[in-house]
Amino acid sequence: MTTGAYETLVRHWARLHRFDHLHSMASWDRAAIMPSKGNEARAAAMAEMETLLHTLRTEPRLATLIASAEQEPLLPAQRANLREIRREWSGANAVPAALVEASSLATSRCEHAWRAQRPAGDWAGYLVNLREVVRLAREEAKRRAEASGLAPYDALLDQYEPGMTSAEVERLFADMQTWLPALVRAARDKQASEPPVAPRGPFPKAAQRALSLDVMALLGFDFEAGRLDESAHPFSGGVPEDTRLTTRYREDHFVQSLMGTIHETGHARYEQNLPRELLGQPVAWARSAGIHESQSLAFEMQLGQSAEFIARMAPLLVKHLGAQPAFEADALQRLLTRVKPGLIRVDADELSYPAHVILRFGIERRLIGGEIEVEDIPALWDEGMASLLGVDTRGNFTDGCMQDVHWGSGLIGYFPSYTLGAMYAAQWFAAIRRGSPDLDRRIAGGDLAPVFDWLRENIWLQGSRWTTAELATRASGEALNPIHFRRHLETRYLGRATV
Amino acid sequence: MTTGAYETLVRHWARLHRFDHLHSMASWDRAAIMPSKGNEARAAAMAEMETLLHTLRTEPRLATLIASAEQEPLLPAQRANLREIRREWSGANAVPAALVEASSLATSRCEHAWRAQRPAGDWAGYLVNLREVVRLAREEAKRRAEASGLAPYDALLDQYEPGMTSAEVERLFADMQTWLPALVRAARDKQASEPPVAPRGPFPKAAQRALSLDVMALLGFDFEAGRLDESAHPFSGGVPEDTRLTTRYREDHFVQSLMGTIHETGHARYEQNLPRELLGQPVAWARSAGIHESQSLAFEMQLGQSAEFIARMAPLLVKHLGAQPAFEADALQRLLTRVKPGLIRVDADELSYPAHVILRFGIERRLIGGEIEVEDIPALWDEGMASLLGVDTRGNFTDGCMQDVHWGSGLIGYFPSYTLGAMYAAQWFAAIRRGSPDLDRRIAGGDLAPVFDWLRENIWLQGSRWTTAELATRASGEALNPIHFRRHLETRYLGRATV
Numbered sequence: 002m003t004t005g006a007y008e009t010l011v012r013h014w015a016r017l018h019r020f021d022h023l024h025s026m027a028s029w030d031r032a033a034i035m036p037s038k039g040n041e042a043r044a045a046a047m048a049e050m051e052t053l054l055h056t057l058r059t060e061p062r063l064a065t066l067i068a069s070a071e072q073e074p075l076l077p078a079q080r081a082n083l084r085e086i087r088r089e090w091s092g093a094n095a096v097p098a099a100l101v102e103a104s105s106l107a108t109s110r111c112e113h114a115w116r117a118q119r120p121a122g123d124w125a126g127y128l129v130n131l132r133e134v135v136r137l138a139r140e141e142a143k144r145r146a147e148a149s150g151l152a153p154y155d156a157l158l159d160q161y162e163p164g165m166t167s168a169e170v171e172r173l174f175a176d177m178q179t180w181l182p183a184l185v186r187a188a189r190d191k192q193a194s195e196p197p198v199a200p201r202g203p204f205p206k207a208a209q210r211a212l213s214l215d216v217m218a219l220l221g222f223d224f225e226a227g228r229l230d231e232s233a234h235p236f237s238g239g240v241p242e243d244t245r246l247t248t249r250y251r252e253d254h255f256v257q258s259l260m261g262t263i264h265e266t267g268h269a270r271y272e273q274n275l276p277r278e279l280l281g282q283p284v285a286w287a288r289s290a291g292i293h294e295s296q297s298l299a300f301e302m303q304l305g306q307s308a309e310f311i312a313r314m315a316p317l318l319v320k321h322l323g324a325q326p327a328f329e330a331d332a333l334q335r336l337l338t339r340v341k342p343g344l345i346r347v348d349a350d351e352l353s354y355p356a357h358v359i360l361r362f363g364i365e366r367r368l369i370g371g372e373i374e375v376e377d378i379p380a381l382w383d384e385g386m387a388s389l390l391g392v393d394t395r396g397n398f399t400d401g402c403m404q405d406v407h408w409g410s411g412l413i414g415y416f417p418s419y420t421l422g423a424m425y426a427a428q429w430f431a432a433i434r435r436g437s438p439d440l441d442r443r444i445a446g447g448d449l450a451p452v453f454d455w456l457r458e459n460i461w462l463q464g465s466r467w468t469t470a471e472l473a474t475r476a477s478g479e480a481l482n483p484i485h486f487r488r489h490l491e492t493r494y495l496g497r498a499t500v
Numbered sequence: 501m502t503t504g505a506y507e508t509l510v511r512h513w514a515r516l517h518r519f520d521h522l523h524s525m526a527s528w529d530r531a532a533i534m535p536s537k538g539n540e541a542r543a544a545a546m547a548e549m550e551t552l553l554h555t556l557r558t559e560p561r562l563a564t565l566i567a568s569a570e571q572e573p574l575l576p577a578q579r580a581n582l583r584e585i586r587r588e589w590s591g592a593n594a595v596p597a598a599l600v601e602a603s604s605l606a607t608s609r610c611e612h613a614w615r616a617q618r619p620a621g622d623w624a625g626y627l628v629n630l631r632e633v634v635r636l637a638r639e640e641a642k643r644r645a646e647a648s649g650l651a652p653y654d655a656l657l658d659q660y661e662p663g664m665t666s667a668e669v670e671r672l673f674a675d676m677q678t679w680l681p682a683l684v685r686a687a688r689d690k691q692a693s694e695p696p697v698a699p700r701g702p703f704p705k706a707a708q709r710a711l712s713l714d715v716m717a718l719l720g721f722d723f724e725a726g727r728l729d730e731s732a733h734p735f736s737g738g739v740p741e742d743t744r745l746t747t748r749y750r751e752d753h754f755v756q757s758l759m760g761t762i763h764e765t766g767h768a769r770y771e772q773n774l775p776r777e778l779l780g781q782p783v784a785w786a787r788s789a790g791i792h793e794s795q796s797l798a799f800e801m802q803l804g805q806s807a808e809f810i811a812r813m814a815p816l817l818v819k820h821l822g823a824q825p826a827f828e829a830d831a832l833q834r835l836l837t838r839v840k841p842g843l844i845r846v847d848a849d850e851l852s853y854p855a856h857v858i859l860r861f862g863i864e865r866r867l868i869g870g871e872i873e874v875e876d877i878p879a880l881w882d883e884g885m886a887s888l889l890g891v892d893t894r895g896n897f898t899d900g901c902m903q904d905v906h907w908g909s910g911l912i913g914y915f916p917s918y919t920l921g922a923m924y925a926a927q928w929f930a931a932i933r934r935g936s937p938d939l940d941r942r943i944a945g946g947d948l949a950p951v952f953d954w955l956r957e958n959i960w961l962q963g964s965r966w967t968t969a970e971l972a973t974r975a976s977g978e979a980l981n982p983i984h985f986r987r988h989l990e991t992r993y994l995g996r997a998t999v
Binding site for chain 2: 016019020022023024026027030034035036037038039041042043045046047048049050223224225226227228240242243280
């Protein structure tokens with residue numbers, strides 16, 4: 002069925018996959034376990050590999066090979082793979098190597114300095130580095146826009162969320178703003194009469210780790226194909242064949258490590274169940290950042306904060322952390338689903354989270370569009386946090402506009418994926434529920450198969466076989482529809498959906 | 501001082517060093533922490549990198565560059581680097597890529613099968629794979645012999661021990677056989693009246709790990725530039741900038757993990773203290789396998805089994821494992837220096853160890869020379885173990901000729917380095933003692949600086965600046981002289997040297 006050009010491309014991308022394996026593992030190792038003095042040599046080794054990968058992705062012969070392959074008779078899955086190969090090739094070629102290198106240097110410098118500047122609240126210092134990062138990001142956006150025909154910000158967004166546009170994000174977020182603030186108020190009013198029981202610590206790290214491992218097992222994580230370790234900023238890394246999760250433990254507080262582990266386990270199960278037969282080819286990669294977040298949030302929010310799953314999980318807390326009133330199922334659910342708008346995105350509850358994303362999206366889109374400058378961020382931040390969440394961030398750079406490292410790292414265009422993921426996750430659970438009307442009863446009984454079977458079949462095993470809209474439609478009968486997220490939130494926090 | 505060709509080579513080898521970093525870390529990860537299902541992808545990724553490294557080491561332009569660089573005015577250290585570059589280049593070019601690949605496949609298969617065949621004592625099964633490995637090793641030895649002008653076995657030996665010949669090894673080992681058996685008997689007679697106190701376990705793994713970390717700190721290991729983990733077969737891996745040690749714990753027995761950790765710490769400190777200014781260049785690599793073993797054995801045997809160090813270490817055992825009669829300094833020394841010929845090389849005491857090496861050297865040398873075939877190994881093994889150590893291995897393949905994975909892994913020509921290392925270690929300590937007549941008193945007081953300062957200055961910081969003979973002469977006033985090893989053993993085990 003296939004001829005030379007396509008097969009040559011497949012072999013080329015298999016080679017890229019093998020090199021990328023070494024880069025990914027080195028990256029995981031650096032974040033999770035590397036001793037500090039290894040950093041310089043590690044950075045040099047990873048940069049050398051990044052240069053090689055860029056060279057391989059932009060080899061001049063690829064243009065002809067891709068064009069020839071597109072004329073070859075291919076099976077549908079091969080054609081999808083070729084579409085993704087072209088996509089990656091175009092992205093790599095859009096940005097000249099010199100700009101890649103300049104961005105890499107500027108973001109490394111900015112991120113490194115941020116580690117000290119953030120705790121010190123040194124906005125003036127951060128500003129100097131961030132200005133350069135944004136200048137280069139604008140240049141990159143312009144190059145990507147020229148190559149793709151998209152608007153500059155959309156060209157950045159498209160790297161993480163293929164096919165999504167800022168106009169569509171804006172429409173989704175504008176709609177959300179018509180009902181979310183009232184829902185937050187109503188939920189808080191309702192919860193005011195149901196105070197949670199404060200957990201009594203300390204919670205020893207070893208016990209939290211044992212709890213994490215038990216919960217991962219409950220969630221179907223394959224320990225023969227992955228590990229759980231610790232890092233300052235939890236993440237899911239490694240390669241699909243060997244996924245490496247991290248979490249972090251605070252002995253005075255167990256929720257962060259527990260929910261962090263559940264979140265990362267969602268990412269990891271997606272990776273562990275990507276289609277095996279084409280592994281290493283772009284068609285076998287995860288579909289998008291938003292779809293990836295839809296897995297972590299399906300685990301953390303849809304499943305992990307449901308009354309049924311919490312009831313199933315509560316005995317594990319008692320087993321590892323000892324019995325206490327806060328670990329009774331009802332009390333635990335009140336604790337885990339408490340709505341309380343605050344300063345920090347990563348600590349935000351399910352209802353407040355979208356507001357953090359809306360704020361960041363608004364700022365970064367205008368930043369790339371040239372409507373605002375880096376200097377304008379603090380005022381916009383204060384204004385947005387006050388109007389969206391009713392909190393005061395004036396003068397607080399540390400827990401205000403310097404809290405995330407995304408922009409300093411050059412990750413501009415990623416924030417929408419968090420909330421798109423939350424929307425998709427709700428859409429998936431609505432579909433699962435339609436197929437398994439007794440879902441809640443089964444989850445309460447510890448039978449998570451309906452969830453995992455559906456996700457495996459409809460999301461995990463599909464990799465990048467379809468566009469995101471096709472994937473969603475095949476899985477749930479429609480492209481992204483935000484009504485499911487609204488229904489989910491209203492049901493969970495008010496007891497009934499209004500739409 | 502330098503011109504184009506040499507600088508081009510330096511940049512090329514720096515690039516090799518960066519790629520090798522990723523390969524080394526992936527290799528460490530595989531042995532220490534990788535989950536089992538990651539193996540296939542890891543093997544593919546590492547093989548891809550090995551192919552790249554081989555391609556880079558055999559680039560056609562290197563022949564001209566090396567020849568040109570040799571005509572350039574260079575500083576002495578640069579000239580030494582160029583000598584080592586030529587050495588590595590010659591070695592890589594001696595073996596055609598197809599043979600490298602065939603050997604890689606054959607040794608992978610043989611080593612993998614050995615894991616199950618060894619416990620089953622399946623010599624017949626192992627034989628089939630080993631025959632192919634040896635066939636390819638002979639072919640490789642022939643190619644290396646043609647390229648180097650050395651005899652075939654010597655060409656293999658030269659990879660690990662540059663400048664050493666089998667004739668010299670044979671002379672050293674023949675001399676040792678004239679006095680070692682009598683020394684073993686005398687030591688055993690002497691020890692018969694001084695029975696050790698049996699340690700009472702169990703020794704929890706966490707306590708053994710804490711003990712290992714304390715002993716590593718005592719030995720000057722830099723924890724900001726390395727880690728201690730666990731693996732089935734302890735080793736020292738990683739890169740000089742980030743050394744990764746492993747040990748293994750048996751809860752019924754603490755000696756293996758403790759002495760294993762001390763041994764690997766010796767390797768690690770060598771790596772951690774290789775010359776920094778040329779790191780990544782061949783001149784900054786460890787000199788040879790024998791010199792590397794001289795560091796691990798300087799730590800494990802010369803220092804680690806001395807009465808003075810044991811007295812310093814005993815309180816750490818009490819601290820982590822609890823007080824018991826076996827941990828009193830005298831008792832502990834009797835335990836750690838007990839001479840008892842046995843079947844297993846890696847468990848052998850200091851006096852029996854050379855016999856294990858002599859046996860293996862005799863077999864592998866004749867195997868590569870074509871004087872014997874793989875089928876002849878068991879009979880030669882039984883005969884050698886009986887005559888050298890007085891133990892009966894007939895019918896016991898598991899703890900006989902199948903105990904080591906070296907040959908199955910294609911590691912032929914390495915065994916002599918263990919005993920050359922023991923000889924060098926004794927020679928270094930004789931030199932240290934000449935320079936620090938109060939050495940024992942200082943060690944007993946916990947002051948290990950005379951040892952570390954001497955090793956750092958004379959061995960570690962020299963890297964591959966000199967040939968092995970030059971290194972030894974500069975360090976200790978003479979090339980390898982086995983009399984120091986004999987003197988050391990006689991002093992330790994009989995209380996006085998006879999030579």
